[in-house]
Every structure is written in C-alpha cells, then in structure tokens.
Amino acid sequence: MVLEPLPPLDDLERMWRALDATGTHSFFVSWTWIGTWLRALPPASAPSLLKTMRGTEAVAIALLARRRTKLHGIIPVRQCWLNGSGDPALDCIMIEHNGFASADSASGEIYSALLRWFEAECDDADELALPGIEPGALTNANSKLLRADRMSPAFRTSLASVDARAGIEPLLSRNARQQLRRSLRACERKGPLSLEIARDTKSALEYFDAMKAMHMRSWTRRGRRHAFADPFFEMFHRALIARGLEEGNVDLMRVSAGRYALGYLYNFRRNGTVSSYQSGFDDSEAELRPGYVCHALAMAHYAAAGMTQYDFLAGANRLKQSFGPERYELCWRRLRKPTRAFRAEDLARRILDPLRGRG
Numbered sequence: 001m002v003l004e005p006l007p008p009l010d011d012l013e014r015m016w017r018a019l020d021a022t023g024t025h026s027f028f029v030s031w032t033w034i035g036t037w038l039r040a041l042p043p044a045s046a047p048s049l050l051k052t053m054r055g056t057e058a059v060a061i062a063l064l065a066r067r068r069t070k071l072h073g074i075i076p077v078r079q080c081w082l083n084g085s086g087d088p089a090l091d092c093i094m095i096e097h098n099g100f101a102s103a104d105s106a107s108g109e110i111y112s113a114l115l116r117w118f119e120a121e122c123d124d125a126d127e128l129a130l131p132g133i134e135p136g137a138l139t140n141a142n143s144k145l146l147r148a149d150r151m152s153p154a155f156r157t158s159l160a161s162v163d164a165r166a167g168i169e170p171l172l173s174r175n176a177r178q179q180l181r182r183s184l185r186a187c188e189r190k191g192p193l194s195l196e197i198a199r200d201t202k203s204a205l206e207y208f209d210a211m212k213a214m215h216m217r218s219w220t221r222r223g224r225r226h227a228f229a230d231p232f233f234e235m236f237h238r239a240l241i242a243r244g245l246e247e248g249n250v251d252l253m254r255v256s257a258g259r260y261a262l263g264y265l266y267n268f269r270r271n272g273t274v275s276s277y278q279s280g281f282d283d284s285e286a287e288l289r290p291g292y293v294c295h296a297l298a299m300a301h302y303a304a305a306g307m308t309q310y311d312f313l314a315g316a317n318r319l320k321q322s323f324g325p326e327r328y329e330l331c332w333r334r335l336r337k338p339t340r341a342f343r344a345e346d347l348a349r350r351i352l353d354p355l356r357g358r359g
Contacts, residue, residue: 001050001051001052001053001113001114001116001117001121002050002051002052002053003048003049003050003051003064003117003122004048004049004051005048005049006038006046006047006048006049006063007049009035009038009039012035012038012049013031013035015058015061016030016031016034016035016061016101017031018103019060019061019101019102019103020101021103022103023101023102023103024271025097025099025100025101025102026096026097026098026099026270026271026273026275027097027249027268027269027270027273027275028083028095028096028097028098028132028268028275029062029083029097029098029099029100029101030101030249030270031101032240032243032244032247032249032250033095033240033268034063034083034101035243036236036239036240036243037083037093037236038063039239040232040235040236040239041085041090042090045065045085045087045090046065047063047064047065047066047081047083047085048063048064048065048066049061049063049064050062050063050064050082050114052100052102052110052113052114059102059103059104059110060100060101060102060104060110061100061101061102062082062083062099062100062101063082063083064080064081064082065080065081065084065085065086066078066079066080066081066124066125067079067080067081067085067086067087069086071341071342071345072345075341077126077127077341078124078125078126078127079125079126079127079128079129080118080122080125080127080128080129081129081131082098082099082114082128082129082130082131082133083095083098083099083131084098084129084131086129088230089230089232090232091131092227092229092230092232092233093232093233093236093237094131094132094314095131095132096132096154096275096313096314096330097132097133097134097275097330098130098131098132098133099133099134099137107137108137111137111138112138114128114138115138115143115145115335118145118335119143119144119145119337126336126337126339126342127334127335127336127337127342128334128335128336129332129333129334130331130332130333130334130335131332132314132330132331132332133330133331133332133333134328134329134330134331135149135151135329135330135331135333138333138335144337144338145335145336145337145338146335146336146337146338146342146343146346147333147334147335147336148333148334148336148345148346148349149331149332149333149334150331150332150333151329151330151331151332152314152315152329152330152331152332153314153315153316153327153328153329154311154312154313154314154315154324154327154328154329154330155311155312155316155320155321155323155324155325155326155327155328156309156310156311156312156324156326156328157171157299157309157310157323157324157325157326158171158308158309158326159274159299159302159303159307159308159309159310160308162299162300162303162304167296167300168180168296168299168300168303168323169181171323171325172322172323172325173322173325175322176322176323179289179292179322180289180292180293180296182287182289183287183288183289183290183292183293184293184296186287186288186289187257187262187288187290187293188257189257190257190258190260191256191257191258191259191260192257192258193255193256193257193293193297194255194256195253195254195255195297195298195301196253196254196255196256197251197252197253198245198251198252198253198254200245201241201242201245201246203252204241204242204245204250204252205238205241205242207252207253207254207264208237208238208241208252208264208266210254210261210264210280211252211263211264211265211266211278211279211280212228212234212280213280214263214264214280214281214282215227215228215278215279215280216228216280218280218281218283227278237266237278244268249268249269249270250266250267250268250269251265251266251267251268251269252264252265252266253265253266253267253294253298255290255293255294255297255298257293260282261282262281262282262288262290262293262294263279263280263281263282263290263291263293263294264279264280264281264294265278265279265294265295265298266278266279267298269302269307272306272307272308272309273307273308273309273310273311274298274302274307274309274310274311275311275313276295276298276310276311276312276313277313279291279294281294291319292319292322292323295319295323296323298310299323310323310324311324312324313330314330
C-alpha cells in the first residue's frame with residue numbers, strides 16, 4: 001500500500017477509468033462520482049492517492065483525506081478518511097458501497113493491506129474512517145486496533161425474475177401488492193401513468209429542481225432535515241448530473257398521471273445495479289402513495305432494460321422494506337490505534353451500550 005500526492009486529474013482519470021472498465025466496484029467508487037467530487041472539493045480539502053501495487057502496477061486505488069478534529073470536542077484526533085473529507089458539510093453527499101476502484105476481485109487482500117499500512121506505516125493518524133463500507137469488507141481481527149461502528153440497514157431486490165406483463169408484484173408481499181394496486185388505481189384516476197427519463201442535461205436539471213422542491217416540502221412538513229440543507233450537496237449533484245448524463249450512467253426520472261407529476265427519481269447505474277439515490281414525491285394526497293407508484297414503474301423499466309438489481313441503499317422506511325425484500329447492512333466504521341483516549345472511550349462504550357439496550 002502506497003500513499004502519494006494526487007497526480008494531475010487527467011492522469012488520475014486515465015488510471016481510474018482503466019479500473020472502472022473491468023472492476024466490480026460500485027458507482028460511488030467509479031470515476032463519474034470520484035472525479036466530480038475531486039473537482040468540487042475546496043483546494044484545502046484535497047486528498048492523497050492510496051494505491052495497492054503488484055509489482056509496478058496499481059491494482060487498486062482510492063483517495064485518502066487527512067483531517068484534525070477533537071474527540072467529544074476535547075481531545076485532539078488525527079484522522080484519515082477513505083474517499084471522504086471528514087468535513088460533514090462536504091460529506092453530506094453520503095458515499096455508500098465505498099471501497100477501492102479495482103480490477104482485482106480479491107478485495108479482502110486489498111483491505112488487509114490497508115489495515116497493515118494503517119497500523120505499521122501511517123504514523124501521522126490515530127483513526128481511519130471508512131464511511132459507507134460493507135461490514136465484511138474489513139475487520140480488525142488479529143489486530144490491536146479498536147473499532148467503532150455505526151450500522152445502517154439497507155434494502156435491495158433482484159430484478160432478474162421480473163416479468164414484463166406481471167411487473168414487480170410477484171416480488172412483493174401480499175400486503176405490499178394490495179397497497180400498490182390501490183395506489184395505482186388512485187393515481188390512474190388522475191390520468192394515464194407514464195415514466196419519462198431526461199435525455200439531456202437541461203431537462204435533467206429541470207427534473208432535479210422539481211425533485212428538490214418536492215423533497216424539501218415533504219421533509220420540512222415532517223420536521224426533518226432534508227438532503228439539500230448543505231449547499232455542497234446541490235453543487236456536487238448538478239455537476240454529477242451533467243457528467244453522468246453524458247456518460248450514460250445517471251438517470252433523472254419523472255412519473256406522471258396524465259399532466260399531474262407524481263414524483264421524481266434520481267438513480268445511478270453500474271454493472272447491472274441501479275442505485276436509487278434520491279427522490280421527491282408529491283405526497284399532498286396521502287392515498288396516492290406516489291413513492292410506491294414511482295418506484296414500481298422504475299423497477300419495471302430497469303428490469304426490461306436488463307438491469308439485475310434495484311438497490312434502495314442505506315436507511316429504513318416502509319417503502320424500502322416493502323419493495324426491497326433483501327435486507328443487508330452498510331457500515332460507517334472507525335479503526336483506531338489504542339491510544340489512552342480511545343481505550344477509555346472503548347471501555348465506556350462497552351459498559352454503556354448494553355445498559356442503553358435494556359432501556
């Protein structure tokens with residue numbers, strides 16, 4: 001494992017795209033996402049390049065950013081972040097299925113090399129932050145490192161068995177099928193259902209603006225923080241949409257009943273997987289359940305297009321649980337060197353967490 005200064009972006013892009021061409025890593029670790037992120041970051045937040053070498057060849061690459069913070073606002077901590085900045089105002093874009101861009105399927109070996117590097121060679125950091133990784137990707141077994149995890153449930157479904165005539169109903173529970181049918185009937189009373197995909201950047205950004213308005217209205221009404229609270233979120237995604245439309249791996253969708261827009265979906269595509277990243281629904285009429293209808297039409301569309309998986313990503317709600325029968329987890333993991341402060345916090349957590357669980 002080698003850490004070096006970031007090369008010129010044109011050189012890095014060539015290296016990254018070569019791994020994208022054959023790698024099984026997620027959209028969030030593809031150059032479309034990473035390249036957009038690098039160009040959007042303030043210069044002071046620029047990361048370094050982390051490489052796993054095989055001879056003279058880089059077989060896996062990722063970015064590593066340094067950040068200084070304080071544990072519980074008191075004790076100084078030196079951090080390094082995998083494909084993240086450590087600044088909440090910049091990490092609001094929420095990377096998921098994080099990891100290395102790699103043409104090598106032996107991801108366990110890559111993560112083991114990362115762990116060894118952090119323990120033995122990374123002298124200027126106390127904590128390694130791994131946002132949005134799959135829990136089994138990296139453990140600290142046989143290591144002196146301490147570990148702090150924040151787990152999030154996530155939901156997905158296979159599209160391989162979807163029949164064009166039956167739609168997604170066979171994938172659903174009896175209750176979910178009934179709810180979807182009621183929603184379809186209620187929406188169809190407003191007009192014929194249709195799904196439109198933005199074909200150029202102008203229309204995609206118009207869909208994005210409409211999605212933003214619906215999303216903010218819904219979340220604000222419920223007294224919850226919406227995705228657009230940090231300005232970096234919108235700046236990043238406007239750039240990502242322009243890049244992704246050109247490359248053919250980003251979709252902005254509008255689902256309508258006649259002239260009535262039920263909602264908008266913002267999805268990513270890579271290696272047969274659709275990542276359902278963001279949405280906005282007109283939920284002013286509760287009986288319509290526009291989220292059910294929008295996702296049902298989108299899933300049927302992607303199944304017909306040959307996509308194999310529809311991933312609702314991290315977070316739990318009734319729609320995800322109904323439409324995503326495969327439950328899995330994503331992890332926001334911290335690996336920590338056994339300093340006095342981290343040992344004390346680890347001990348306190350081991351004592352307090354079971355007590356909280358009883359409550």
